[in-house]
Amino acid sequence: MDLVVQIMFGVTGLLILGAALMVVSVRNIIHAALWLIACFFGIAMLYLLLHAEFLAIVQVLLYIGAVAVLVLFAVMLTRQIDDPDEPVLFQRWRSTLLIAVLLFAAVLVPTIYTHDWQTFTDPQPTFAGPRELGFAFMNAYLLPFQIAAVLLLAALVGAIIIAMEDQEQRRVRVLTLAEEVALRREREPSPPARSAHPQPTSSSTTPPPVPPAHEQAGEGA
Amino acid sequence: MYDVVDFILNTQLGLNSPDWVVMLISHLIVVAILFAIAPVQVLFLTYYERRAIARMQDRVGPNRVGYEGLLQPIADGVKMFTKEDIVPVSADQRVHLLAPIVTAAPVMYMFAVLPWGPNMIAVDLPTGLLFFFAISSISTVGLLMAGWASNNKFALLGAMRAVAQVVSYEIPALLSLLFAVMLTGSMSLMAIVEAQSGLFISTTDVPNIPDLGLGWFVFTPVGFLAFVCFFIAALAEGERTPFDIPEADSEIVAGYMTEYSGMKFALFYLAQYILNFLLCAITATIFFGGWQGPGIAWLVSQSLSADNPAGNPVYNVLAGMLGTFYLLAKTYAFFFVMVALRGAFPRLRIDQLMNFGWKFLIPLTMINILSAALWIAITRWGTAQGFGIIEFAGEPSNLVRWLIAFAVTLVINVAAYWFLARLNIQDHVARQAALAAGGLAVSPPRSA
Numbered sequence: 001m002d003l004v005v006q007i008m009f010g011v012t013g014l015l016i017l018g019a020a021l022m023v024v025s026v027r028n029i030i031h032a033a034l035w036l037i038a039c040f041f042g043i044a045m046l047y048l049l050l051h052a053e054f055l056a057i058v059q060v061l062l063y064i065g066a067v068a069v070l071v072l073f074a075v076m077l078t079r080q081i082d083d084p085d086e087p088v089l090f091q092r093w094r095s096t097l098l099i100a101v102l103l104f105a106a107v108l109v110p111t112i113y114t115h116d117w118q119t120f121t122d123p124q125p126t127f128a129g130p131r132e133l134g135f136a137f138m139n140a141y142l143l144p145f146q147i148a149a150v151l152l153l154a155a156l157v158g159a160i161i162i163a164m165e166d167q168e169q170r171r172v173r174v175l176t177l178a179e180e181v182a183l184r185r186e187r188e189p190s191p192p193a194r195s196a197h198p199q200p201t202s203s204s205t206t207p208p209p210v211p212p213a214h215e216q217a218g219e220g221a
Numbered sequence: 222m223y224d225v226v227d228f229i230l231n232t233q234l235g236l237n238s239p240d241w242v243v244m245l246i247s248h249l250i251v252v253a254i255l256f257a258i259a260p261v262q263v264l265f266l267t268y269y270e271r272r273a274i275a276r277m278q279d280r281v282g283p284n285r286v287g288y289e290g291l292l293q294p295i296a297d298g299v300k301m302f303t304k305e306d307i308v309p310v311s312a313d314q315r316v317h318l319l320a321p322i323v324t325a326a327p328v329m330y331m332f333a334v335l336p337w338g339p340n341m342i343a344v345d346l347p348t349g350l351l352f353f354f355a356i357s358s359i360s361t362v363g364l365l366m367a368g369w370a371s372n373n374k375f376a377l378l379g380a381m382r383a384v385a386q387v388v389s390y391e392i393p394a395l396l397s398l399l400f401a402v403m404l405t406g407s408m409s410l411m412a413i414v415e416a417q418s419g420l421f422i423s424t425t426d427v428p429n430i431p432d433l434g435l436g437w438f439v440f441t442p443v444g445f446l447a448f449v450c451f452f453i454a455a456l457a458e459g460e461r462t463p464f465d466i467p468e469a470d471s472e473i474v475a476g477y478m479t480e481y482s483g484m485k486f487a488l489f490y491l492a493q494y495i496l497n498f499l500l501c502a503i504t505a506t507i508f509f510g511g512w513q514g515p516g517i518a519w520l521v522s523q524s525l526s527a528d529n530p531a532g533n534p535v536y537n538v539l540a541g542m543l544g545t546f547y548l549l550a551k552t553y554a555f556f557f558v559m560v561a562l563r564g565a566f567p568r569l570r571i572d573q574l575m576n577f578g579w580k581f582l583i584p585l586t587m588i589n590i591l592s593a594a595l596w597i598a599i600t601r602w603g604t605a606q607g608f609g610i611i612e613f614a615g616e617p618s619n620l621v622r623w624l625i626a627f628a629v630t631l632v633i634n635v636a637a638y639w640f641l642a643r644l645n646i647q648d649h650v651a652r653q654a655a656l657a658a659g660g661l662a663v664s665p666p667r668s669a
Contacts, residue, residue, distance in 0.1 A: 054348050061351065064358065065361060
């Protein structure tokens with residue numbers, strides 16, 4: 001049985017490393033995001049091998065079901081998904097590699113060799129169940145837990161502020177395409193053809209760009 | 222299953238096979254049975270839905286193939302097999318191929334933790350409830366892959382809508398299920414079902430009444446509110462009609478499935494119907510007692526088990542059959558509700574969908590968690606847990622505790638519903654007023 005676990009660990013490790021390599025080496029960003037999902041799966045399998053079943057499930061739920069989906073969502077909204085002219089490695093990759101390796105050696109290697117690892121010969125089945133994790137969060141690690149919660153709240157508020165910025169109209173309802181275009185046109189009073197040649201005296205010839213009649217509607221919402 | 226295979230292999234045939242072989246064979250048999258059940262359920266559900274919706278729309282529905290059209294789904298399946306597999310030239314070939322697989326495979330995994338009857342479950346995971354929803358969230362990745370790889374704007378729009386909808390309705394779905402985890406202290410679906418035995422009034426304290434298997438969570442105010450919230454969220458997760466904007470055929474052809482044909486399309490279809498079946502089954506399991514029902518407890522007490530070696534194995538089979546019957550009856554009832562909603566309601570707009578989910582369902586489920594905590598405190602706690610206030614008039618009996626808990630949570634939940642509904646209606650009225658006052662026109666940016 002031990003050999004089976006060793007083989008599974010090897011396969012899982014290869015999957016994680018291979019997927020991670022693909023993430024940074026494929027040209028297409030969407031494919032990179034999909035490989036990232038494969039990498040997350042491998043990590044969930046590692047948790048399973050460690051008998052941390054709850055963590056494995058949470059890894060799938062949060063990292064694949066939420067984080068990876070959001071990553072894919074965001075990537076799909078970018079313009080250049082696949083550009084053959086863009087080099088995969090940027091110019092100073094050698095020095096970057098060196099710095100990364102040095103940092104790894106300076107921080108992680110001493111930790112790995114000096115830390116007093118607890119090795120379970122017979123892992124308890126309730127080693128990292130929801131009950132144990134809950135007790136740990138509410139007792140020993142209450143402060144980090146609360147700080148993380150405040151941090152997330154701050155991120156949430158920030159996201160709402162960014163989304164709500166000068167969108168008074170959109171709060172009433174979703175605008176139609178024509179209204180969006182009109183809104184954009186009103187925000188840039190001069191059409192692009194004229195803005196290419198900005199003239200300091202043109203303000204006297206064009207009508208005042210903001211009709212004040214709409215102010216009431218915005219406040220009524 | 223393990224015992225049966227062990228008995229046949231080692232005792233009857235004398236093969237002396239090791240532990241893991243027996244385990245592998247028994248699990249493989251269960252998996253084969255479940256994989257056979259899933260498509261059959263889909264075949265039946267498509268026929269059921271088409272006939273039911275036809276009756277509601279004053280039509281006849283498919284009635285030509287076989288008796289009353291019963292073989293229609295099989296004919297449809299054959300038709301699917303013979304269709305040509307078309308892949309757009311500009312599609313991303315590999316992702317296009319992988320997408321239906323990634324969508325359909327996780328749904329099959331969800332069968333693993335569904336309890337069908339007493340002791341009838343493929344794997345009784347201690348975190349089964351979470352597993353169920355974690356696995357179902359993988360399907361979203363498949364939808365997104367399908368939408369993007371098709372290289373079609375309708376497909377991409379459909380995928381975006383699907384993902385936005387599923388991700389935001391997962392939150393109320395999971396939050397509304399938390400009450401069951403709190404009440405039973407376990408995430409195992411088997412434990413949740415077993416906690417719903419007895420009578421709904423008070424599980425232990427009405428004397429001389431047999432175990433009727435009617436202690437369903439839906440009979441409590443906490444469970445009822447959670448049930449309503451969960452079922453609405455489940456409709457959105459399964460992309461059923463009030464929430465079917467990802468594949469709104471009058472707007473964006475067929476959503477993420479637009480560029481799929483033949484068996485790949487069939488896989489999407491299959492995944493969707495299995496998901497709907499499983500969502501109905503999980504609703505029945507968590508709120509309506511799953512396989513619990515009158516007669517189960519008696520059959521189980523007569524059956525052969527480690528505690529009762531004198532039992533008759535016939536009763537094991539009978540208990541399993543009755544349990545499966547109860548579960549399927551409840552599941553089909555919920556599926557009928559889904560079909561009826563499809564026949565009755567128009568489609569929501571995307572902003573209505575988001576408003577409803579974030580401003581109404583999520584606060585309501587949060588308050589319901591508070592009610593669930595109060596329910597536990599009132600029915601189980603005493604001075605030892607710092608809840609001495611319950612003993613102001615001496616030690617209350619369990620029935621009295623139950624009545625107090627019922628009243629308190631009922632008041633809280635009704636008040637929460639009333640308050641939130643009022644807030645949302647006021648919000649809606651304000652929007653309408655703003656629209657009527659000329660809010661349609663474009664207002665300038667304020668800073669200008």
